Amino acid sequence: MNKDQTLAKRSRKAALLSIIPGAGQIANRQFSKGILFLVITGLFICELAVFGYQALIGLATLGTVPGEDHSLFLLIEGTLQLILTLVFLMFYIFNLYDARKTAAMKAAGLKISETAGDMIRNAGDKGFPYLFTLPAYLMMVFVIIFPVLVTLFIAFTNYDFYHIPPNSLIDWVGFKNFMNIFFLGSYRQTFADVLGWTIIWTICATTLQIVLGIVTALVVNQNFIKGKRMFRIIFLLPWAVPAFITIMSFANIFNDSAGAMNVQVIPLLNQLPFVDIPAVAWKTDPFWTKTALIMIQTWLGFPYIYVMVTGVLQAIPGELYEAAKIDGATFIQRFKHITLPMILFATAPVMITQYTFNFNNFSIIYLFNEGGPGSVGAGAGSTDILISWIYKLTTGTSPQYSVAAAVTLLISFIVIGVSLIAFKKSNAFGNEEVM
């Protein structure tokens, strides 16, 4: 009882002391570590005084003197400083935790490394995992977290072609961009149109490719088929050929005046009795462009599902079907109660990621017809999905960076939400031991 109390007391004391980083470590007689922690803290405070404070102020004001303050640089420097501060905070928390843990270990009579030599040896051993993951973290911070934060901030400013630094300042405008997207006449209509088509596109194209993939897998999986290997290779071709190449080929094939669809396929179909189809305006009528896009994506995407489902089918034990047959189950019943649940169970997360993939499938929209034909206002064409609209908002002749950033954030929320569901389903942590 008494020992427990002193133990708790000591670790509390160490944690309390390490409110000044290093002090707790020194109290634990880990002098070199304590001094190291003190130095790190000192460096951070110096940095904050010399540069960081200004950077954070700059982030808050985004500059005050037009032509002199460059709002964008201020925003970026401020964001970097913010990340640095967060990293320091994490170090600070680690310092508290470390002092407490060491005090507890000491109280329990365990050996701790006190000298610098010990510490370095220990760091070589214990620090190995940190060293090995460091490159991954650096890349993620600079390539993902930092740019995402910058986008997030831009979405709350008025950065557009009227406000190009350094000639004019950028200002914080709160939720104005989001309000404009949802309520301002011109943007609202475009956003509604583009979002509507994005959803229709995602659901139709993805569902069709999944259905075709499953059907193909079921058909090919029958025992009597001759030349299975040949069919397998053919059905994998759309996956094997890089998508940008096939999409561009299709862009030519669906060309209104010279493409194979109008020049070769439709005349061929018209040879059949009772068939008489006029040439179709694949590239100039929004309805037909959309139809073509969905057909092409089905063509492109089904092999992936087909391969997955084939793998699942081959893993279903034959006895299951035998037993069901003996019980008198028809084919449809067997499919409904054995095959389909098995397929969906094993591939559901992959299929959900197919939906999020198509939601952001910029290549096909842009390579097929550059989002055209026509326009639905605010720079968007009639087959533009959200991601290609962002492209046009950002790189057009009158760029709307802040609106583009706001739309980007909305998209990301949708994608993250759907991915969360996918990961929950896939139970990614389920097989992880010691989690």
Added chain:
Amino acid sequence: MRGIFKNTRFTGILNKVLTYIFLTFLSIVIIYPLLITASSAFRVGNVAAFTLDFSGQWTLDHFKRLFEETLYLNWYGNTLVIALSVMVFQVTIVTLAGYTYSRYRFAGRKKSLIFFLIIQMVPTMAALTAFYVLAMLIGALDQYWFLTAIYIGGGIPMNTWLMKGYFDTVPREIDEAARIDGAGHLRIFASVVLPLVKPMLAVQALWAFMGPFGDYLLAKFLLRSPESLTIAVGLQTFISNPQQQKVALFAAGAILAALPICILFFFLQKNFVSGLTSGGTKG
């Protein structure tokens, strides 16, 4: 499964007929467009209609023109430089991180794994505006290092998870044994465990290569001048202008880009289907 319908003789035959009709139809739908592109590259003269037509004469002229009159070789080189650097850096980083998460238990491990998982859900698109603005600001439009860094970083979270999953399948007893024999951290990693995950390394390398090779979005965003484009963005310039379409040149370029990828794909196909299912869905 034996057959789709009940096994009477009539439905059996019907099933066979329908099955072969389906397979043939699907095969035609797949091969037809590919064959159009492939054949257009060899047809004499300026190809007017993009159709399947074997009547004319054959030529290699378009390939010659592709090399001499266009920037195609430039684009091919650019794409290879970008894709290969992404491959080398990404596979290295991901392998180190995946190995660490699979083999070491260290403070903050669980939290940082969850961090990877959350970061993984943030689509690269979420930073598009920032990429563009940053590139403009620091003059990194047309700069490969910038594009390459984005490709590398974007692939890290997901692939680290997959790599960790694969490392988990290598029994820990193997490295325990090596440790008892006196091997250090680096020795165990480099000469004991690494050789056992070669199939997954091949898959990771292929993915890391194919990503930038086939990417259109970021390259279109960040590459501006004609000679710095990648194949995907460059080839599009042949067909994007309706007035002067260079369909035959496009077809020739498409073949040269698609063939090596196709061969690699079929060569490594077995590996990467199993890599997907063992690492991807089971975590």
